[in-house]
Amino acid sequence: MFDTVGVVLSVSTSQLRELADRVKPVVLARENVLSISGPLAAVVPDGSLRRGSTLTIAGSGATSVALELVSGASRAGSWTALVGLHDVAPVAVLEAGLNPERVAFINPGQSARHADVIAALVGAVDLIMVDARLSLRQQEIRRLGARLRECGSVMVVVMPGTDPLTLRCTGEIGSAWTADVALMVEAASWQGPDRGHGHVQSRRISIETLGRGRAAGGRRHVFEFPSGEGTIVSGDPAIDASDAVATVLPFVR
C-alpha cells in the first residue's frame, strides 16, 4: 500500500553522529562542549569550547576573534550575553554570525554587583562574554569559576585591543582572571587602504594559545581574518589555503 522502499532519508552520517552523541547516556567532560565553526576552531584544544571552562582573549583583534569563536554555538541555539563590553558594536555581533534573537547586552554600570550579574547568568546563558575591564575581586572570580564548572556555561573574558577613549593599545588581562585557555591575538597591519583609495579589507592575525591541561604547551596559528572576501582563511594562503600552520612554542609560565 505504501511504497517505502524508494524513500531515502536525506540525513548525512555526520548529522546522525551528532544526534547519537547527544542522546548517549554517558558524556565525558571532554565531550560536553559547545562547538566552534570555522577555521578558528584550531586555536582551542579539541576545537570546541568545553562547558564550564573560562577563556581569556586579549590583544589587537581580540573582539573579532571572541565574537567569531562564540558565533557557531550561537547559531546552534545557545544564548550569548555580553556583560560590559559597551563599545562592542551590535552590528559587528550580528555580522560575526551570532543569532540576533539570542543575544543580550548587559551594562552592569558602576554598581559593585558585577559578580552578582554574572552569577545570575551562569547556567541560564551558555556563553557569557565578560569585559576584562570590569572590577572583580579574585575571590569572586574563583567562585564564579566553580559555578561555571557546576552549571556548564562558558565564560569568555575579552579585553578589546584598543581603548576607544585614548586610542591606546590595551594591555594584558589582569592576573585575577584565571583561564583554562588564554588566547593572545597579534594582528599585523590592515590591508586595503592606500593613500586615499581602497578600503579596509583584510588583515593577518596570529593567535597564541596558552593555558592549563590540554591547552598547555603553547601553539601559534596564523589566519587571514578577515580575508579579502570576508571569510577566514587559516595559515598563509600563499602556501596552503586548506591547512592551519601550527608551530609548537615552548610554554613559559
Add this chain to the structure above:
Amino acid sequence: MSPTSVPALISPMRTLVVRIPDWSVIAAGVKATDPAAVIGANRVQATSPAARSEGVEVGQRRREAQRRCPSLLIIDPDPNRDAQAFASIAGVLDHFTPRIELSIPGTIAFPARGPSRYFGGDEMLASAIADAIDVELTSMGWSLAVGVGIADGPFAADIAATTAMHALGRVCVVPVGTSVEFLAPLPIAVLNFPELTEVLVRLGLRTVGSFAELTSDDVVARFGREGSDAHRLARVEDGVVPNVGPPPKHFDVTVELEPPAERVDVAAFAARKLADTLHDLLSAEGLACSRVVIAVETEHDELLERVWRAEGAMSAAAVAERVRWQLDGWLNGSAAQRPTSGIVRLTLIPEEVIAATGRQQGFWGGETEADERAGRALARVQGIVGATAVTVPEVRGGRSPADRVVRVVFTGTECRAVRHDAHAPWPGSIPNPVPALVVDDGVALMVMDAYGSVVTVSGRSLLSAEPDHVMVGGERGSRFAVAAWAGPWPSDERWWDRQTHRRRARLQLVFSDGRAVLVAIEQGRWSLEAVYD
C-alpha cells in the same frame, strides 16, 4: 445547516468592549494633529490620524512609512508607558462597573448585563461610557479616538468596537442573539489567526459566516486546536470554553512586602517571584491561568484590584509583566488614583484557568526551554542593575556602524521579532568588514597633516591635505602616525529635516602600528566613530 440553528451550550456572555486603537500613540503624549507612528521591529504598530491621512498604515515598514510621510515622528514601543497611562482611562470606567478586565493597554472588556440594566439599556450604557472616555481623551488633545461595542461574547464585542471606530459612530450595539449574523459577512482575516485564515481563503472560505457553517467536528479533524479556537470565535461561542471555572481557593498566592514597597521596581521584583510560584502551583495540577486578578493592599488598608486577561494560557513571564504594568499604573499614576502609602501585600488570584496543553514549541525553532531560562536570568539581571541595562539588538539599517543595529531594552524572550530586511543599499555607507568597536558619542580627536594643521574636507568631498598623524586628548595628548587612509565617504543624512540633518564625511585610517579606525568630520570637528578590532 445555517449557523444560527446550532444551539449554543450556554449563551455567551453579553460583553462590552472599549477600544482605543491609537492608544500607544496617545500614551506617548502626541497630539492627534501631529503625524506620529509607533514603530517596533521595523514595522508600524500604531499611527496617529494625521499620519494615517498621509498614507501611513499599521504593518508598513519603517522606510515605507517615512517615504509616505517624511515628517513622521517615530516613537519606540514601550508597553510600560502604555499601561501606566492607561490607568487613567481604566479609572473612568470604575464609575460604571465594579470589575473591568484589561487584556492589552487600549482595550477594556467587562460583562455588560448588570451595568446595562442599571443604566437603562445597552445603547444608553455604551454612549455614556463613550462620552466619559471622550472627555478624558479630549483633555489629552484627542477626539473621536474611542470605539465602544456591545455584543455576545468578547470577540464579537471587540469587532463591534472596531466597527464603531471606523464608522465614526463611537458606539455599535449588536442586538442579543444576532452576533453570529453580525460577524458572518466580515472577511475571515478578522479572526486574527494569520496562518489559518490564509489556508481558509485558499479553500474558498472568505467570510466568517462560511467558516462558521462548517461543523466543529470537521474543523477539529482538519485544523486541530487552532482551528477549533478560531471556529469557536466565528460561531460566537467564545467565553464559554469548556472546563472554565473559578479554580479552588488554594491557588491564590500572596506575598507580604516588608518594608512596604513604594517603588515599582521593588514591588515588581516580588511580583515576578510570585508569578513563578503561581505558575508552578497551577502547572503541578496541569492547569494554566488565562485570567488573573492582581490585588494589592497598602499600609493604609486601601485595597486595589484589577483583572487582566489573555487569549489562552499566560506564562509566568506574561503574568509578571501584567503585574508590573499594573503596579506602574497605580504607583506612578495620577494623584487621585495613587495609593497613599506603600504596598504591604500583593496577591495574585487566578480567576479563570484552562487545562495546560503545554506550549507547543515552534515547528521552525521559536521558543524553547533554553529561551525561557535565559529570559528569567535576564529578568533577574534587570532586577539587579535596572531594566534599561539589559538590551537586545534590533536591525534598523543606516549608514554609520552605530545606526545599522541598535539596542532596545529587553522585555522578554516571547515578543522578539527581529527583521533582517535592513540590508538594502545605503548610499554612503562604509564597505565591509564592519568595525568591532563603536563609540557612541564620538571621542574628539584631530587629524593633522604633515605641517601640523588640521585636515578638513571641502564641500566637494576633497581633503585639504594628506593625513599624517592623529592627536587624541588635545595638543599635548597622544600622537598616532597614519600609515594609510581611505575615503572620504561623504554622507548627507536627512537633508529634508532641518533639526536632524547631518552632513558628515568619514575616513578610514590605518596607524603605523597596523590598527585601523573610522573617523568622521562634522562641522570641522573630527571624532572617532569606530575601531576595527
